[in-house]
Amino acid sequence: GAVVSQHPSWVICKSGTSVKIECRSLDFQATTMFWYRQFPKQSLMLMATSNEGSKATYEQGVEKDKFLINHASLTLSTLTVTSAHPEDSSFYICSVPSAGTYEQYFGPGTRLTVT
């Protein structure tokens, strides 16, 4: 399967600051990437679909001005949590879809803690 990396693996930031999380597809180019959020002891919830060369598509209830997504190239998508608050503390996971199937390859996740 494809290798997907995320950076950083964990980050602690102060309330009111912004944090950028990177997701890279190391094996192949991806015009689409997905961002998920997982709260402790809960399931993954899709936040948005990152589209190379166009705007991201956000799921209902996700604030697009707070969670900025930039699909800078065919191998890189970034998620910026702006003006972070403690309730944004979560595990953020990206994925890259496999071409021709419905399988997705997941990154290792980024744990964000906002103090």
Added chain:
Amino acid sequence: AQSVTQLDSHVSVSEGTPVLLRCNYSSSYSPSLFWYVQHPNKGLQLLLKYTSAATLVKGINGFEAEFKKSETSFHLTKPSAHMSDAAEYFCVVSDPGYNKLIFGAGTRLAVHP
């Protein structure tokens, strides 16, 4: 709309005994179904997938699942649990056409010596 229901939030078994993690799905289409495993502080790993081929799907680490359309189920089984199987397991259905994955709530598997 697609949805997935994992019937047990926690399952506890003894090492060497069978594992059964239950999953029911709802889909207007012929679904693609997956089981993923997540170990603590680790990324998601695909165990197996069903994509309209054989209804009995074999995955990694001795796991398998059977797609039963009449019961709208996709239960995960393993004949003999190992301590290293302790993790969170997610049943997932794919939303065709949009490439979106819809996750179940997860089942935490505990394996006791």
